[in-house]
Amino acid sequence: MSVTSAAGFSASGIAAGIRSSGKLDLALVVNTGPHRTAAGVFTSNRVKAAPVRWSEHVLAGGELAAVVLNSGGANACTGSEGYRDTVATAARTAASLGVPPGQVAVCSTGLIGQRLPMPALLVGVDAAASALSTAGGEAAAQAIMTTDVRPKNTHVRSAHFSLGGMAKGAGMLAPSLATMLCVLTTDAVVEPATLDKALREATRLTFDRLDSDGCMSTNDTVLLLASGASGHQPSITSFTDALTAACQDLATQLLADAEGATKDISITVASAASEADALEVGRSIARSALLKCALFGNDANWGRVLAAIGTTRAQFDSERLDVAINDVWVCRSSTAAASRSTVNLTEREVRIQVDLHSGIEQATIWTNDLSLAYVHENSAYSS
Amino acid sequence: MSVTSAAGFSASGIAAGIRSSGKLDLALVVNTGPHRTAAGVFTSNRVKAAPVRWSEHVLAGGELAAVVLNSGGANACTGSEGYRDTVATAARTAASLGVPPGQVAVCSTGLIGQRLPMPALLVGVDAAASALSTAGGEAAAQAIMTTDVRPKNTHVRSAHFSLGGMAKGAGMLAPSLATMLCVLTTDAVVEPATLDKALREATRLTFDRLDSDGCMSTNDTVLLLASGASGHQPSITSFTDALTAACQDLATQLLADAEGATKDISITVASAASEADALEVGRSIARSALLKCALFGNDANWGRVLAAIGTTRAQFDSERLDVAINDVWVCRSSTAAASRSTVNLTEREVRIQVDLHSGIEQATIWTNDLSLAYVHENSAYSS
Numbered sequence: 001m002s003v004t005s006a007a008g009f010s011a012s013g014i015a016a017g018i019r020s021s022g023k024l025d026l027a028l029v030v031n032t033g034p035h036r037t038a039a040g041v042f043t044s045n046r047v048k049a050a051p052v053r054w055s056e057h058v059l060a061g062g063e064l065a066a067v068v069l070n071s072g073g074a075n076a077c078t079g080s081e082g083y084r085d086t087v088a089t090a091a092r093t094a095a096s097l098g099v100p101p102g103q104v105a106v107c108s109t110g111l112i113g114q115r116l117p118m119p120a121l122l123v124g125v126d127a128a129a130s131a132l133s134t135a136g137g138e139a140a141a142q143a144i145m146t147t148d149v150r151p152k153n154t155h156v157r158s159a160h161f162s163l164g165g166m167a168k169g170a171g172m173l174a175p176s177l178a179t180m181l182c183v184l185t186t187d188a189v190v191e192p193a194t195l196d197k198a199l200r201e202a203t204r205l206t207f208d209r210l211d212s213d214g215c216m217s218t219n220d221t222v223l224l225l226a227s228g229a230s231g232h233q234p235s236i237t238s239f240t241d242a243l244t245a246a247c248q249d250l251a252t253q254l255l256a257d258a259e260g261a262t263k264d265i266s267i268t269v270a271s272a273a274s275e276a277d278a279l280e281v282g283r284s285i286a287r288s289a290l291l292k293c294a295l296f297g298n299d300a301n302w303g304r305v306l307a308a309i310g311t312t313r314a315q316f317d318s319e320r321l322d323v324a325i326n327d328v329w330v331c332r333s334s335t336a337a338a339s340r341s342t343v344n345l346t347e348r349e350v351r352i353q354v355d356l357h358s359g360i361e362q363a364t365i366w367t368n369d370l371s372l373a374y375v376h377e378n379s380a381y382s383s
Numbered sequence: 384m385s386v387t388s389a390a391g392f393s394a395s396g397i398a399a400g401i402r403s404s405g406k407l408d409l410a411l412v413v414n415t416g417p418h419r420t421a422a423g424v425f426t427s428n429r430v431k432a433a434p435v436r437w438s439e440h441v442l443a444g445g446e447l448a449a450v451v452l453n454s455g456g457a458n459a460c461t462g463s464e465g466y467r468d469t470v471a472t473a474a475r476t477a478a479s480l481g482v483p484p485g486q487v488a489v490c491s492t493g494l495i496g497q498r499l500p501m502p503a504l505l506v507g508v509d510a511a512a513s514a515l516s517t518a519g520g521e522a523a524a525q526a527i528m529t530t531d532v533r534p535k536n537t538h539v540r541s542a543h544f545s546l547g548g549m550a551k552g553a554g555m556l557a558p559s560l561a562t563m564l565c566v567l568t569t570d571a572v573v574e575p576a577t578l579d580k581a582l583r584e585a586t587r588l589t590f591d592r593l594d595s596d597g598c599m600s601t602n603d604t605v606l607l608l609a610s611g612a613s614g615h616q617p618s619i620t621s622f623t624d625a626l627t628a629a630c631q632d633l634a635t636q637l638l639a640d641a642e643g644a645t646k647d648i649s650i651t652v653a654s655a656a657s658e659a660d661a662l663e664v665g666r667s668i669a670r671s672a673l674l675k676c677a678l679f680g681n682d683a684n685w686g687r688v689l690a691a692i693g694t695t696r697a698q699f700d701s702e703r704l705d706v707a708i709n710d711v712w713v714c715r716s717s718t719a720a721a722s723r724s725t726v727n728l729t730e731r732e733v734r735i736q737v738d739l740h741s742g743i744e745q746a747t748i749w750t751n752d753l754s755l756a757y758v759h760e761n762s763a764y765s766s
Contacts, residue, residue, distance in 0.1 A: 047693030047701050047717070077689050079702070079718035112686025113719045218690050289672070289753075290761050297762025303495025306460050307601050310430030318430050319462075334430070335462035336496045370672075375755050378673050379680025 001155030002137025005164030007187035008032050008227025012131035013139030016124025018072035018117055019110075024143035026121065027069040028128040029183050030097060035228030038064035039196040040105070041203050043220035049076035050083040051106040052219060054090065058102050062192040064225050065099035067183050068125060069107040069144050071168070076112045076218040085116050092122045096129035107181045107221050109146055109168060141166035144181055147377065152253040156246040160232035161188035163242050167250040180207065180254060182222040184246060187230035188239060198240040199224045206247035209279075210255060211286040211367050222247075255366050260373030263295050265350040266366050273359035277314035281354060282365035284308045292370035295350055300343035302330045305352065315358045322355040384538030385520025388547030390570035391415050391610025395514035396522030399507025401455035401500055402493075407526035409504065410452040411511040412566050413480060418611030421447035422579040423488070424586050426603035432459035433466040434489040435602060437473065441485050445575040447608050448482035450566050451508060452490040452527050454551070459495045459601040468499055475505045479512035490564045490604050492529055492551060524549035527564055530760065535636040539629040543615035544571035546625055550633040563590065563637060565605040567629060570613035571622060581623040582607045589630035592662075593638060594669040594750050605630075638749050643756030646678050648733040649749050656742035660697035664737060665748035667691045675753035678733055683726035685713045688735065698741045705738040 004011045009031060016026040031038075040059045042052050058064070068089055075082050086106050094101035108116070131139075141151035148168050156163040169180030190198070203222055224243070234242075255264050267285050272278035285291065291304035302323045309321060323331035328343045330336070350369075368374075387394045392414055399409040414421075423442045425435050441447070451472055458465050469489050477484035491499070514522075524534035531551050539546040552563030573581070586605055607626070617625075638647050650668050655661035668674065674687035685706045692704060706714035711726045713719070733752075751757075 045690060045693035046695075046699075047689045047704075074686075077686055077714065077717050077719070079716065082718070112684075112690065113714070218686075218693060289757075293758050293761030296758065299762065301495075303457075303460055303601075306430045307428060307495065310428035310601060312429075316429075321430075331460065331496070333462065334460050335465070336460070370758055372755050372758050374672075375676050375679065375753055375758055378676030379682065 001164065002153040003029050003140055003164045003166040003183050003185050004134050004137035005155035006162045006185040006227065008229030009164065009185045010132040010134050011136035011140040012128045012133060013136065013143030014124060014128050014131055016127065017120040018070055024139060025070055025072045026124040026128050027140035027143035028066060028093070028132060029140060030066045030132055031064060031225045031227050033227055035189065035226055036063040036065055036103060037190055037192050037195050037226040038062065038224065039192070039199045040221065040223045041199060043217055045218050047077065047218050049074050049108060049219040050078060050086040051075055051108045052221060053083065054086045055105040055107065055221060058105055061102060063103050064105050064223065065103035066093055066097055067105045067107065067223055068093045069181060070116065070121060071109050071144050071146050073108060073110040073114055073116045074112050074219050075108040075116050078113065078115055082115060085118055088118065089121060089125065092125045096126050105223055109144060109181055109219055112218060137164065137166065144168040147259055149257050152250050154246045154249040156242050158234065158238065158242050161186060161230045161234055163246045165246050165250055167254060169254045180220055182250060184224040184243070186226050187228065188226060189228040189231065189233040190226045190239060194236050195224060195226055198236060198243050201240055202244040202247045205244055206251040209365050210251055211283055211365055255368065258368040259377050260371045261368035262348065262371050263350050263369040264348055264366070265295060265352060265368060266364055267352045268362060268364045269354045269356065270362040271359060272356045272361045273315040275361045275363050278361050278363035279365065280312045281309055281314050281356065282363055284312045285352065286365045286367035289370055295345065296369040296371045298345040300325045300330055300340040300345060302340065305354065306331065306334060309354065314356065316356040320357045324353040326351055384547065385536040386412050386523055386547045386549040386566050386568050387517050387520035388538035389545045389568040389610065391612030392547065392568045393515040393517050394519035394523040395511045395516060396519065396526030397507060397511050397514055399510065400503040401453055407522060408453055408455045409507040409511050410523035410526035411449060411476070411515060412523060413449045413515055414447060414608045414610050416610055418572065418609055419446040419448055419486060420573055420575050420578050420609040421445065421607065422582045423604065423606045424582060426600055428601050430460065430601050432457050432491060432602040433461060433469040434458055434491045435604060436466065437469045438488040438490065438604060441488055444485060446486050447488050447606065448486040449476055449480055450488045450490065450606055451476045452564060453499065453504060454492050454527050454529050456491060456493040456497055456499045457495045457602050458491040458499050461496065461498055465498060468501055471501065472504060472508065475508045479509050488606055492527060492564055492602055495601060520547065520549065527551040530642055532640050535633050537629045537632040539625050541617065541621065541625050544569060544613045544617055546629045548629050548633055550637060552637045563603055565633060567607040567626070569609050570611065571609060572611040572614065572616040573609045573622060577619050578607060578609055581619060581626050584623050585627040585630045588627055589634040592748050593634055594666055594748055638751065641751040642760050643754045644751035645731065645754050646733050646752040647731055647749070648678060648735060648751060649747055650735045651745060651747045652737045652739065653745040654742060655739045655744045656698040658744045658746050661744050661746035662748065663695045664692055664697045664739065665746055667695045668735065669748045669750035672753055678728065679752040679754045681728040683708045683713055683723040683728060685723065688737065689714065689717060692737065697739065699739040703740045707736040709734055
């Protein structure tokens with residue numbers, strides 16, 4: 001299972017010397033057709049990396065022939081020179097593949113504020129083009145890893161079409177979009193407008209609901225390429241369902257590999273007056289540093305949950321909040337209920353449920369604990 | 384220097400047995416007049432502790448004879464029983480002192496969700512009343528400490544009047560108001576409306592600009608009591624200036640004692656289109672877990688600053704941002720300038736300057752780094 005699991009795609013991952021470690025650092029994904037339909041969603045950070053601005057621009061045409069991705073540098077905050085580096089990367093890729101430069105998206109990940117080593121990168125593009133193979137998806141997924149411990153791949157099969165995908169991301173996971181690069185592929189026949197709509201819906205329900213550390217990246221990119229190689233045109237519903245499953249699979253892998261995390265925490269806010277209320281409350285809880293430290297310490301400190309809920313504008317009665325941690329209702333009507341000592345927090349998975357008693361909507365946000373390893377890893381990141 | 388440094392006040396701090404450690408845990412501050420003018424500001428958290436709701440209620444009368452404060456329990460999320468505990472505490476204090484219960488404010492700090500040990504607390508109130516003294520301010524400041532390492536006291540002297548004060552707070556420092564209790568006293572003659580206006584202005588410029596860990600408390604309270612014992616009525620300007628100095632002194636002490644912090648970080652955002660823009664950008668930077676980890680690791684990772692700025696709605700051109708860390712302009716026009724390796728981060732004090740090139744307003748936010756000790760302390764807080 002990988003980005004080449006869907007028919008009509010080849011990929012490669014090579015070591016171009018961008019990373020001093022000598023690890024794989026350049027990936028190429030090519031759509032061999034017959035169609036080249038594509039859609040993308042990007043970080044909402046106003047400080048956008050050069051490759052994000054370029055890829056948004058080329059996506060306006062609705063077609064992509066290839067995506068070239070590098071680790072070892074984000075090419076963010078690199079000025080007009082950095083943008084020219086991205087354009088040169090797309091141009092070299094286009095020349096190697098014999099496709100228009102305006103159909104080549106570029107993704108970069110790594111440290112902000114440093115230029116990429118362009119001579120090595122451009123030679124690497126040619127090498128990556130030579131290494132393309134329908135079995136190259138796994139190498140591509142490895143080449144985009146930064147602090148990721150494991151590569152993330154997915155494959156969702158429907159009766160008449162297939163979806164493949166890869167992602168990277170470990171720190172800086174926050175909406176909208178985690179710090180992540182993600183390339184999804186499908187051999188379904190999909191109209192451009194449908195592809196765009198399906199991708200926005202799938203990311204809204206999956207990646208946008210990961211909030212690992214509240215930090216929003218400059219480089220987040222999710223691209224979806226459709227080759228049409230299956231010859232089958234699914235309904236928008238069945239296509240969106242399969243795409244959402246692929247995104248959820250990758251999102252779960254991102255959460256499980258978050259920097260230094262020892263807990264995977266789901267926060268489900270129910271009986272909300274609106275989905276927006278449920279999301280606001282869920283995100284507020286997911287961003288409580290004090291709660292995340294408490295859970296790292298296996299402490300079912302529900303007072304931290306109530307303090308976080310109280311900072312929101314959601315509709316609720318502050319005397320009628322219920323909170324369960326791992327199915328034990330430790331707080332009923334905003335006061336202590338079952339003893340917190342009865343909550344078993346020894347497993348990695350933690351489920352927090354909040355009942356707002358204000359309506360019928362609900363939403364789930366996923367986050368991690370705040371651990372000693374997170375601080376350690378991020379205090380030594382760029383050194 | 385303490386809460387009894389202003390004429391017309393006595394105080395005490397005793398061990399009532401609320402904390403199992405046997406430390407001082409109950410404080411009393413009494414205004415001996417001739418005036419009893421008072422003002423207060425409280426947490427904007429919608430989940431408010433019982434003592435906050437009670438004290439907001441009694442402050443509506445504009446007069447306070449006394450403030451009774453306990454550590455060892457926040458009396459938050461304790462339902463109607465918890466509220467009755469607060470009322471009983473005020474009533475017992477009033478009876479001990481011979482003042483109206485409606486002129487006694489109550490403050491509590493400690494773990495959320497547990498009832499206070501009322502028999503011990505009520506006996507303690509009588510003992511605290513017996514121990515009142517014009518030299519009791521320092522004991523009072525010790526009795527309200529929780530995870531604080533040091534007590535926080537202040538004394539600001541003007542030509543004709545004086546201000547005293549004490550505060551507690553170490554974790555959960557966030558706007559609006561840090562997790563803190565603060566009692567300020569003055570012997571100036573001040574009208575109720577002036578007192579309220581001066582307190583709101585002073586807290587807006589000091590406590591509200593501390594953002595240690597982005598977590599907003601259920602119990603934050605700042606009270607200001609004026610005895611009029613000096614017989615002098617200062618202008619609102621000179622009174623507000625002196626009050627702001629007292630609040631700034633206490634705010635600086637809170638920052639220096641923040642849980643696990645190894646850096647005191649000031650973030651000054653200049654050339655903003657509005658003060659609100661400068662504050663939004665400053666708070667966004669102060670809440671970047673990734674930046675705070677980097678500074679803990681002595682890493683001048685300015686890319687984290689730009690990523691944080693990009694999440695705001697403030698007016699700026701994303702290609703024209705300048706950032707200095709400890710006076711080294713590591714980022715000019717949103718790209719690398721002076722080498723980050725030239726930034727000296729060995730001192731506790733860190734100064735971050737941001738130039739938005741969008742106007743003439745500016746504001747400063749104070750925060751701390753995110754350290755291994757912060758995670759350790761908060762993962763073991765309630766156990």
